[in-house]
Amino acid sequence: MKIGFLGTGVMGASMAGHLLDGGHDLVLFTRTRAKAEPLLSRGATWAESPREAAEGADVVISIVGMPADVESVHLGSEGTLAASTPPRLLIDMTTSTPSLARRLHEEASRRSVGAIDAPVSGGDVGARNASLSIMVGGDDAHVKSAWPVFDLMGGTIVHQGGPGCGQHTKMVNQILVASTMLGISEGLLYAQAAGLDGARVLESVGGGAAGSWTITNLGPRILAGDTAPGFFVDHFLKDLSIALDEAESMGLALPMLALARRFYAEASEKGLGSHGTQVLASLLVTNHEGF
Amino acid sequence: MKIGFLGTGVMGASMAGHLLDGGHDLVLFTRTRAKAEPLLSRGATWAESPREAAEGADVVISIVGMPADVESVHLGSEGTLAASTPPRLLIDMTTSTPSLARRLHEEASRRSVGAIDAPVSGGDVGARNASLSIMVGGDDAHVKSAWPVFDLMGGTIVHQGGPGCGQHTKMVNQILVASTMLGISEGLLYAQAAGLDGARVLESVGGGAAGSWTITNLGPRILAGDTAPGFFVDHFLKDLSIALDEAESMGLALPMLALARRFYAEASEKGLGSHGTQVLASLLVTNHEGF
Numbered sequence: 223m224k225i226g227f228l229g230t231g232v233m234g235a236s237m238a239g240h241l242l243d244g245g246h247d248l249v250l251f252t253r254t255r256a257k258a259e260p261l262l263s264r265g266a267t268w269a270e271s272p273r274e275a276a277e278g279a280d281v282v283i284s285i286v287g288m289p290a291d292v293e294s295v296h297l298g299s300e301g302t303l304a305a306s307t308p309p310r311l312l313i314d315m316t317t318s319t320p321s322l323a324r325r326l327h328e329e330a331s332r333r334s335v336g337a338i339d340a341p342v343s344g345g346d347v348g349a350r351n352a353s354l355s356i357m358v359g360g361d362d363a364h365v366k367s368a369w370p371v372f373d374l375m376g377g378t379i380v381h382q383g384g385p386g387c388g389q390h391t392k393m394v395n396q397i398l399v400a401s402t403m404l405g406i407s408e409g410l411l412y413a414q415a416a417g418l419d420g421a422r423v424l425e426s427v428g429g430g431a432a433g434s435w436t437i438t439n440l441g442p443r444i445l446a447g448d449t450a451p452g453f454f455v456d457h458f459l460k461d462l463s464i465a466l467d468e469a470e471s472m473g474l475a476l477p478m479l480a481l482a483r484r485f486y487a488e489a490s491e492k493g494l495g496s497h498g499t500q501v502l503a504s505l506l507v508t509n510h511e512g513f
Numbered sequence: 514m515k516i517g518f519l520g521t522g523v524m525g526a527s528m529a530g531h532l533l534d535g536g537h538d539l540v541l542f543t544r545t546r547a548k549a550e551p552l553l554s555r556g557a558t559w560a561e562s563p564r565e566a567a568e569g570a571d572v573v574i575s576i577v578g579m580p581a582d583v584e585s586v587h588l589g590s591e592g593t594l595a596a597s598t599p600p601r602l603l604i605d606m607t608t609s610t611p612s613l614a615r616r617l618h619e620e621a622s623r624r625s626v627g628a629i630d631a632p633v634s635g636g637d638v639g640a641r642n643a644s645l646s647i648m649v650g651g652d653d654a655h656v657k658s659a660w661p662v663f664d665l666m667g668g669t670i671v672h673q674g675g676p677g678c679g680q681h682t683k684m685v686n687q688i689l690v691a692s693t694m695l696g697i698s699e700g701l702l703y704a705q706a707a708g709l710d711g712a713r714v715l716e717s718v719g720g721g722a723a724g725s726w727t728i729t730n731l732g733p734r735i736l737a738g739d740t741a742p743g744f745f746v747d748h749f750l751k752d753l754s755i756a757l758d759e760a761e762s763m764g765l766a767l768p769m770l771a772l773a774r775r776f777y778a779e780a781s782e783k784g785l786g787s788h789g790t791q792v793l794a795s796l797l798v799t800n801h802e803g804f
Contacts, residue, residue, distance in 0.1 A: 320707070343721025355721030378720025380713050390707040391717050394700040398723035401696025402689070404769040409688040412756070415763040416611070416681040422671050426682050429669025430634025430646030431744075432689035434725035453722075465703070472706040477772055478695040 224249065225371070226275035226282035226302065226309060227266075228295050229316070230258045232451060233342065234285040236349035237315070237375045241283075242266060244374040251275040251295075276302035276309050281371060285315040285342075288460055292318045296326055303333055311336040313368055315356075317396070317461050320386035320468060323359060327385035336364035339385060340372065341392035343399075346452050347439055353377035357395070359388030393465040399499075400462055400482035402436040407485075407503035410444060420445040440500040449494075449501040456495035459486040515540065516662070517566035517573035517593065517600060518557075519586045520607070521549045523742060524633065525576040527640035528606070528666045532574075533557060535665040542566040542586075567593035570600040572662060576633075579751055580609040587617055594624055602627040604659055606647075608687070608752050611677035611759060614650060618676035627655035630676060631663065632683035634690075637743050638730055644668035648686065650679030684756040690790075691753055691773035693727040698776075698794035701735060711736040731791040743789035750777040750786070 223246050227238045230252040238261050242248055248266040250258045251274065262268055269275035272295040276282045282302045284295050292314055296302045302312060312330055314323065314337070323339035330337035338360035348354040356376040358365050365381050372379045382391045409432075413423045424441040427433070440452070462483040469476045485502055494501050514537050518529045521543040529552055533539055539557040541549045542565070553559055560566035563586040567573045573593045575586050583605055587593050593603060603621055605614065605628070614630035621628035629651035639645040647667040649656050656672050663670045673682045700723075704714045715732040718724070731743070753774040760767045776793055785792050 343718070343723060345722045348721060355717050357717045378717060380717045382709060382713055382717065387707075387709060390704070390709055391714055393707075394704045394709070394714055395718045395721060395723040397700040397703060398693070398696040398718055398725070398728070401692045401699070401769075402723070402725065405689040405692025408692070408767040408769050409685040411765060412688060412760055412763075412767065413681070413685045415765055416678075416684075416759070418673060418678060418681055418685070422673055423682055423685055426646050426648045426669060426671045426673065427634070427686045427689055430639060430686060431636050431726050431730075432634060432686045432693070434689070434693065434727075435722050436725075437689070439722075468707070469703055472703075474702060474706055476699040476703065478692075478699050478769065481768055481772065 223247070223280045224278065226251070226269070226279040228252065228272050228275060228282065228284040229286040230261060231285070231287070232346050233349045235261065236346070237285065238266070239264070240352050240374045241371070249275045249279060271300040272296070272302050273300045273304045276305040278307045279309040281311045281313060281368070282309045283313045283315060287316070287457060289318040289322050292316050292322060292326070297329060303329060303335065308333050308335050311338065311364055311368060313338045313340050313371070315340050315342055317341040317392050317457070318389060319464050320389040323386040323389045327360070336361065337385065338364055338368055339388035340368070341388055342376065343392065343395045345439065348377070357382055357388045357391035359383055359386050359390070393461070393468060396458070396461040396465055397476070397479050399436065401478055402434050403499060403502055404478070404482050404485070406436055406441065406444065407506050410503050411506040443498070444500050444503045447504055449497040449504050451496065452498035452500065454495065455486060455489050455497050455499055455501060458499045459483070459490050459495070462486060514538070514571045515569065517560070517570040519543065519563050519566060519573065519575040520577040521552060522576070522578070523637050524640045526552065527637070528576065529557070530555070531643050531665045532662070540566045540570060562591040563587070563593050564591045564595045567596040567600050569598045572602045572604060572659070573600045574604045574606060576606040578607070578748060580613050583607050583609045583613060583617070588620060594620060594626065599624050599626050602629065602655055602659060604629045604631050604662070606631050606633055608632040608683050608748070609680060610755050611680040614677040614680045618651070627652065628676065629655055629659055630679040631659070632679055633667065634683065634686045636730065639668070648673055648679045648682035650674055650677050681759070684752070684759060687749070687752040687756055688767070688770050690727065692769055693725050694790060694793055695769070695773055695776070697727055697732065697735065698797050701794050702797040734789070735791050735794045738795055740788040740792040740795050742787065743791065745786065746777055746780050746788050746790055746792060747786035749790045750774070750781050753777060
């Protein structure tokens with residue numbers, strides 16, 4: 223299958239690699255061409271714009287940074303829907319707003335193109351191991367036709383409902399991730415102040431009712447003072463802001479989410495936007511030596 | 514080995530059962546004798562007081578409700594240390610204060626009795642499956658001698674440090690559990706408001722970076738509107754209050770923990786103290802049908 227692929231960041235690069243391994247023809251566009259080089263050297267083709275990547279493709283997959291980028295790569299003048307021979311299906315795997323997912327679906331429909339929102343969870347680890355959780359929103363027939371492609375990248379793939387429902391589910395996911403990250407930050411701060419050994423604490427709490435993906439995968443990085451992304455603070459801040467806006471528009475008060483958003487906004491203001499989300503705990507646990 | 518066992522609540526009953534299965538002689542005391550009956554019918558002996566249960570025992574294990582109960586069963590006039598032939602070792606598995614653990618260790622030492630704090634995590638499920646995480650504080654020799662007993666009840670057993678360190682580690686554990694519970698409560702509230710299907714959402718978020726013991730074990734109970742304990746709201750409120758007090762005395766500000774404590778205090782004030790901790794989410798997700 224000919225697949226246009228837009229965005230080769232931390233997540234996208236691994237995911238595109240799995241599609242190449244699966245025998246698909248990949249046409250790549252990403253903002254910084256250097257980031258696409260490893261995939262180009264493995265046989266992917268370069269396109270000068272999202273429109274060019276979409277030209278005559280069966281499917282176009284996007285996993286870019288912000289909702290504005292999603293809008294630009296699909297709905298802009300050089301976007302996928304401006305192709306003279308548009309693709310059959312657009313799959314946006316960026317974490318973006320439910321309303322933009324619905325709008326993209328509408329605009330695509332007008333050109334007889336399908337559109338699915340399919341954000342992912344599982345971090346860089348999940349992207350590398352093709353064990354991502356893929357949360358899918360869209361029409362039944364389109365989702366069914368996208369399944370073989372999802373299978374190459376994901377471990378848990380669930381059709382959540384119509385257009386936008388993938389994004390809504392991802393918001394739930396991010397609310398949970400935010401809470402766990404607050405917990406591990408405050409928990410490790412407490413542990414350090416109480417004079418405990420960080421690694422032993424992680425062993426204990428990882429094995430009981432406090433166990434989580436975050437503890438297992440990010441706990442050791444936090445103890446090592448390793449703040450490399452994983453997942454960027456600025457992207458997470460964007461996700462939490464979307465979730466909080468959506469919650470507000472549904473009339474919900476979510477104080478934990480508001481607290482997490484405030485912490486990540488502070489981290490971003492401190493210039494830590496391109497660190498991994500675990501930097502929150504690393505900020506609190508100030509002296510990593512001997513912990 | 515002759516083991517005195519104090520407290521046969523949700524957790525204690527399962528744990529005592531594993532000790533019986535391991536071939537130990539159990540002498541039981543608990544506040545409500547009826548709760549001990551299943552164990553008595555399996556061969557355990559009844560004692561009229563903690564002191565009587567401790568008389569001539571090798572080890573006494575306590576898993577009772579509150580720090581005041583710990584104080585009473587060990588240090589009271591009818592407590593274990595009042596025995597004429599005191600046991601070799603006291604193991605308190607109640608979640609209690611680090612300072613009481615240190616005091617118990619001191620008072621026991623004066624009678625040449627060892628004392629270990631060894632609170633657990635893993636809930637009713639972990640207690641039944643003998644897969645608990647046991648967080649151990651105490652002197653090396655005592656901890657080593659207790660290991661075979663811990664092995665019958667736990668899956669992850671870690672010696673965290675001297676007296677009180679088991680309790681401190683449990684506080685870290687409860688901070689994490691509190692955060693996850695806040696996350697699942699706000700997340701499922703969001704999911705319901707967005708019109709998503711609860712079971713499908715759990716499937717998606719359980720499989721990615723938001724995955725946790727809480728999602729896996731309590732998520733389905735929440736969706737079913739099942740608020741049976743597991744772990745009592747009032748006990749959790751006690752734990753969070755201890756953690757917050759300890760944090761304060763160490764000069765730490767833990768706003769997520771403070772938020773969680775406030776929510777659980779409200780649940781308790783509403784008369785939900787003897788429900789399971791998952792009632793927090795059930796309170797928010799008001800209409801379970803069709804979710």
